[in-house]
Amino acid sequence: MPGPLDLYAVVPAGGSGTRLWPLSRANHPKFFQPLTGTRRSLLQATFDRLTPLVGAGHVYVVTGTAHAAGVGRQLPDVPENNILVEPSPRDSCAAIALAAAVIERRRPGAIMGSFAADHLIKDEPVFRRTITEATEGAADGVLMTVGITPTRAETGYGYVECTEQVRPSTIQPVLKFREKPPYELAVEFVESGKYLWNASTFVWRTDVFLARLAEYRPDIAEPIQRIAAAWDGPDAEQVLADVWPTVPRIAVEYAVMEPAAAEGKVATIPGDFGWSDIGDFETVAETLGSPRQGAMVADITDTADPKVVTFESDGLIVVPGGDRLVATLGVRDLIVVDTEDAVLICARDRAQDIKELTSLVREQAGESYV
Amino acid sequence: MPGPLDLYAVVPAGGSGTRLWPLSRANHPKFFQPLTGTRRSLLQATFDRLTPLVGAGHVYVVTGTAHAAGVGRQLPDVPENNILVEPSPRDSCAAIALAAAVIERRRPGAIMGSFAADHLIKDEPVFRRTITEATEGAADGVLMTVGITPTRAETGYGYVECTEQVRPSTIQPVLKFREKPPYELAVEFVESGKYLWNASTFVWRTDVFLARLAEYRPDIAEPIQRIAAAWDGPDAEQVLADVWPTVPRIAVEYAVMEPAAAEGKVATIPGDFGWSDIGDFETVAETLGSPRQGAMVADITDTADPKVVTFESDGLIVVPGGDRLVATLGVRDLIVVDTEDAVLICARDRAQDIKELTSLVREQAGESYV
Numbered sequence: 111m112p113g114p115l116d117l118y119a120v121v122p123a124g125g126s127g128t129r130l131w132p133l134s135r136a137n138h139p140k141f142f143q144p145l146t147g148t149r150r151s152l153l154q155a156t157f158d159r160l161t162p163l164v165g166a167g168h169v170y171v172v173t174g175t176a177h178a179a180g181v182g183r184q185l186p187d188v189p190e191n192n193i194l195v196e197p198s199p200r201d202s203c204a205a206i207a208l209a210a211a212v213i214e215r216r217r218p219g220a221i222m223g224s225f226a227a228d229h230l231i232k233d234e235p236v237f238r239r240t241i242t243e244a245t246e247g248a249a250d251g252v253l254m255t256v257g258i259t260p261t262r263a264e265t266g267y268g269y270v271e272c273t274e275q276v277r278p279s280t281i282q283p284v285l286k287f288r289e290k291p292p293y294e295l296a297v298e299f300v301e302s303g304k305y306l307w308n309a310s311t312f313v314w315r316t317d318v319f320l321a322r323l324a325e326y327r328p329d330i331a332e333p334i335q336r337i338a339a340a341w342d343g344p345d346a347e348q349v350l351a352d353v354w355p356t357v358p359r360i361a362v363e364y365a366v367m368e369p370a371a372a373e374g375k376v377a378t379i380p381g382d383f384g385w386s387d388i389g390d391f392e393t394v395a396e397t398l399g400s401p402r403q404g405a406m407v408a409d410i411t412d413t414a415d416p417k418v419v420t421f422e423s424d425g426l427i428v429v430p431g432g433d434r435l436v437a438t439l440g441v442r443d444l445i446v447v448d449t450e451d452a453v454l455i456c457a458r459d460r461a462q463d464i465k466e467l468t469s470l471v472r473e474q475a476g477e478s479y480v
Numbered sequence: 481m482p483g484p485l486d487l488y489a490v491v492p493a494g495g496s497g498t499r500l501w502p503l504s505r506a507n508h509p510k511f512f513q514p515l516t517g518t519r520r521s522l523l524q525a526t527f528d529r530l531t532p533l534v535g536a537g538h539v540y541v542v543t544g545t546a547h548a549a550g551v552g553r554q555l556p557d558v559p560e561n562n563i564l565v566e567p568s569p570r571d572s573c574a575a576i577a578l579a580a581a582v583i584e585r586r587r588p589g590a591i592m593g594s595f596a597a598d599h600l601i602k603d604e605p606v607f608r609r610t611i612t613e614a615t616e617g618a619a620d621g622v623l624m625t626v627g628i629t630p631t632r633a634e635t636g637y638g639y640v641e642c643t644e645q646v647r648p649s650t651i652q653p654v655l656k657f658r659e660k661p662p663y664e665l666a667v668e669f670v671e672s673g674k675y676l677w678n679a680s681t682f683v684w685r686t687d688v689f690l691a692r693l694a695e696y697r698p699d700i701a702e703p704i705q706r707i708a709a710a711w712d713g714p715d716a717e718q719v720l721a722d723v724w725p726t727v728p729r730i731a732v733e734y735a736v737m738e739p740a741a742a743e744g745k746v747a748t749i750p751g752d753f754g755w756s757d758i759g760d761f762e763t764v765a766e767t768l769g770s771p772r773q774g775a776m777v778a779d780i781t782d783t784a785d786p787k788v789v790t791f792e793s794d795g796l797i798v799v800p801g802g803d804r805l806v807a808t809l810g811v812r813d814l815i816v817v818d819t820e821d822a823v824l825i826c827a828r829d830r831a832q833d834i835k836e837l838t839s840l841v842r843e844q845a846g847e848s849y850v
């Protein structure tokens with residue numbers, strides 16, 4: 111069933127979500143997890159959100175070898191030859207360019223959007239309206255980005271700088287992509303009203319994007335085009351195996367969006383659709399938690415009744431991983447994450463160091479735990 | 481094989497060890513747990529400690545209906561008719577009196593010792609020597625208690641007060657049994673040198689004990705004697721079922737030892753054999769823990785390599801319950817106990833409230849967890 115828009119939705123499904131360890135693992139990454147408040151995974155929720163816009167046959171997923179089978183199983187309605195499997199991770203520019211080049215060969219001048227596999231969106235009608243508006247800008251030959259209206263001076267995200275105050279439902283030129291800012295700068299950004307969070311949501315014509323890529327990064331465009339030319343033929347695997355490892359690793363923001371913005375070729379539209387990147391346990395608790403005696407309990411398995419008993423405890427985030435009981439006594443400001451084979455007890459103000467912990471875990475307990 | 485002493489060793493195996501929840505459960509109590517540093521349970525270690533003294537055929541266990549089969553399995557060398565099963569718990573006086581009365585009918589004038597099922601003893605040669613000395617006192621018709629030389633002003637134990645300074649290997653009259661004292665009093669007790677911890681280790685002639693019981697508590701002695709008279713006959717179960725529920729519930733200290741001490745009929749001998757009651761997680765850590773980065777890890781399952789990874793954590797007690805990884809980050813002074821179906825995270829200074837927590841657990845998560 112094609113959706114109302116003649117749009118192709120590309121979902122790069124990579125990255126493991128280290129800040130959500132031990133929930134998220136290398137072989138069971140964030141996008142496979144039911145961090146949605148239902149039994150659907152983030153990837154499935156992304157698919158569910160896109161199909162009314164584009165139809166299942168227009169959804170593409172770019173993923174790694176480790177997750178290709180899982181993607182196939184979780185999204186049975188995505189056509190097999192829309193699941194593009196990278197032999198090795200080469201960062202977001204390679205992944206997105208591959209999808210753009212394959213789609214361009216199958217449907218020249220198509221419009222494609224790129225959507226993260228592991229974000230959560232509350233207000234889907236507004237999401238659909240925003241993407242529809244972005245599609246109009248893309249049709250005019252602009253590289254569109256959907257920016258999230260910031261709700262706090264977040265230092266963990268990149269920002270998109272507009273030429274003037276952002277207005278709802280209004281396409282505006284993008285001046286610059288700004289890296290994760292220090293706190294003072296983030297405050298300025300948010301107060302100015304001219305900045306949006308970069309959620310890596312892009313909409314463009316594939317021919318326009320590929321032309322920009324060829325201009326700024328011929329070293330990426332050339333091998334990607336060779337791979338795409340072979341993609342639907344008998345030599346696909348061999349060409350991919352030979353050429354893919356030569357593609358430079360770089361994020362699409364650096365490779366294409368920044369130079370294009372400097373040339374006035376990027377525009378944005380604000381997205382006020384209740385976006386969350388479910389990037390750490392604080393966000394998990396905010397987005398999916400239910401308050402209980404001194405704790406936010408994020409019932410990510412959607413079991414009828416997660417078994418959590420807290421006694422004289424306060425400020426806890428508890429993520430029960432199944433049927434086991436989590437009991438606390440006289441503790442405060444902890445994150446407790448229970449999974450089948452590992453339990454994490456972490457001070458809330460140390461959650462940003464979970465990545466460091468996982469290195470220790472790899473060393474001391476073994477690869478299988480990370 | 482009879483041991484060197486003509487002594488009967490009675491092991492009352494009751495109580496669940498609530499302060500060790502979730503390790504210890506109603507249906508898997510402390511004495512069944514391998515809290516010994518080996519794969520043997522506390523009950524098995526108790527048996528192992530007693531058989532060189534008395535021989536397996538002289539070991540008796542008094543236990544409840546819920547644990548009778550488990551005792552039978554854990555102690556295959558104890559004769560079946562030495563395992564006395566109480567239809568319902570009636571406290572320690574009933575349990576010990578039943579064993580005394582059954583043994584007295586089978587072997588009049590026997591000497592019996594009563595030994596807790598869930599204590600740990602480091603120095604077994606000293607233990608055996610002490611019990612041998614106590615047996616000599618018992619043979620003379622005295623109710624003997626083995627007191628533990630106190631190593632700190634513990635407020636969680638009862639004390640035995642002697643008439644004068646306690647001397648090693650010397651039998652001395654007991655003046656009084658003293659309840660769990662407040663801290664100031666415990667300090668006085670320990671400093672005086674005249675007090676020993678009461679570890680509920682008693683040695684006496686069965687006829688002497690039963691005579692004292694008949695004198696002080698005929699309401700207990702009479703039904704117990706009726707049960708014992710029927711024990712080895714065809715009506716045993718019927719008599720037990722009818723009479724047992726009428727036996728008053730009281731600890732043997734109150735029913736017999738205190739009034740006997742007041743009459744000068746109790747003596748003690750100090751036991752300096754590295755005793756521990758493994759009563760809470762602090763003791764578990766002290767007795768069985770190995771130091772690791774910021775934690776004492778008590779490997780109670782005797783797995784080759786318990787998986788515990790701590791990062792910038794301090795003052796932890798970790799009891800890993802099997803094959804799961806326990807990882808901590810930036811936390812301190814916690815007790816973490818992992819078991820198959822429950823995990824406890826408890827502030828170290830709140831461990832005495834675990835019993836209260838288990839009431840909540842029973843209410844909120846269900847009977848099966850406690």
